[in-house]
Amino acid sequence: MKIKEVKLHFIEMELINAFSTSYGTVKNRELILVEVKDEAGLVGWGEVVAFSTPWYTEETIQTCFHMLEDFLIPALLGEEIKHPNDVAVVFSGVKRNNMAKAALECAVWDLYAKQKRVTLSTLLGGTRKTVEAGVVVGISDLSSMINSIEQHVKEGYKRFKIKIKPGIDYELIKGIRKHFPTLPLMADANSAYTLQDIDGLKRLDEYNLMMIEQPLGSDDIVDHAYLQRELKTPICLDESIVSYEDARKAIELGSCRVINVKISRVGGLSEAKRIHDLCEQKGVQLWVGGMLESGISRAHNIALASLPHFTIPGDISASARYWNQDVIIPEVMVDKGDIMVPTRSGIGYEVNETYIQQIEKQVKQYTL
Numbered sequence: 001m002k003i004k005e006v007k008l009h010f011i012e013m014e015l016i017n018a019f020s021t022s023y024g025t026v027k028n029r030e031l032i033l034v035e036v037k038d039e040a041g042l043v044g045w046g047e048v049v050a051f052s053t054p055w056y057t058e059e060t061i062q063t064c065f066h067m068l069e070d071f072l073i074p075a076l077l078g079e080e081i082k083h084p085n086d087v088a089v090v091f092s093g094v095k096r097n098n099m100a101k102a103a104l105e106c107a108v109w110d111l112y113a114k115q116k117r118v119t120l121s122t123l124l125g126g127t128r129k130t131v132e133a134g135v136v137v138g139i140s141d142l143s144s145m146i147n148s149i150e151q152h153v154k155e156g157y158k159r160f161k162i163k164i165k166p167g168i169d170y171e172l173i174k175g176i177r178k179h180f181p182t183l184p185l186m187a188d189a190n191s192a193y194t195l196q197d198i199d200g201l202k203r204l205d206e207y208n209l210m211m212i213e214q215p216l217g218s219d220d221i222v223d224h225a226y227l228q229r230e231l232k233t234p235i236c237l238d239e240s241i242v243s244y245e246d247a248r249k250a251i252e253l254g255s256c257r258v259i260n261v262k263i264s265r266v267g268g269l270s271e272a273k274r275i276h277d278l279c280e281q282k283g284v285q286l287w288v289g290g291m292l293e294s295g296i297s298r299a300h301n302i303a304l305a306s307l308p309h310f311t312i313p314g315d316i317s318a319s320a321r322y323w324n325q326d327v328i329i330p331e332v333m334v335d336k337g338d339i340m341v342p343t344r345s346g347i348g349y350e351v352n353e354t355y356i357q358q359i360e361k362q363v364k365q366y367t368l
């Protein structure tokens, strides 16, 4: 196939509740929805999930726009693509910028699945009919966090993640554990600690957390290996793993026992699948991470999470967890803690173009 046209839809959606991490707070979520079209007029969808500022990775919505417009879209338009795995090869002249690449690559996966009239899940080798839903609660005061966990327990979620940072950790987890002694609970630090905090991190071992996510530097796998040897709690890496090679090295060094896979962070579905296969082979657990994204990226996450070795519920929540209205039909629903893997072809959800037209700030179109 050849991609004949690419459209970038710039949107901004307000989160139902502001979301706070160790880095800061997100309330208005800027996103770029990416639409690719083949010669027959069939379309596929992807999404740029970088943030407006470079707090999570170095990329932003604007750097992704620059990469897409000036390098990635010109490289892709008109190229012969036999399989979505080829897209990474077409992009190989551009270093990193994984979120920009992933958005376009995911759109090609959706399109390719639609051409073949199969679900994206099937195309990737997915085996599950449902995926387990986990939910994330941002940093707030203890009683608000307990209330929102309570709510999410009622909604059926199967794994609960809280955000922590230095000074808002031990007492917070102690308070949550008092209310929910057996809850499948984990904590995400988003790189807020250093090895100097090791004594405090070791004290968290008493709370039986499923794992602690990304305690140390975003680009570190050496200090994490040291920390993992000192902790009973498994370490899960997020920011530190931006490629298959990173995953291989982290596993070899013993830097983590779990990996959070985000399609965007690793540059696309092909790389995410390679990491899945590696972890399966090495006996390392993994789950699918989230980016406060719209239903389009959420749909890609669901397809990925249907692969057999995604054994831990991911950060894949219902559309209604974050949005008053999502951009897909139907919206993502959680039923008794499970999300159905859609059975229609491609990402399996209809994109609500009428709604996108209402909320988009700008559209840019690129043709061959």
Ligand SMILES: O=C(O)CCC(=O)c1ccccc1C(=O)O
Residues within 6 Å of the ligand: 056, 135, 136, 188, 190, 238, 289, 290, 291, 292, 293, 315, 316, 317
């Ligand atoms: O529910 C979600 O979409 C994931 C929430 C989350 O933890 C997160 C959200 C934004 C940026 C980074 C992270 C993270 O996993 O570290």
Ligand SMILES: [Mg+2]
Residues within 6 Å of the ligand: 188, 190, 213, 214, 238, 239, 260
């Ligand atoms: Mg994380």
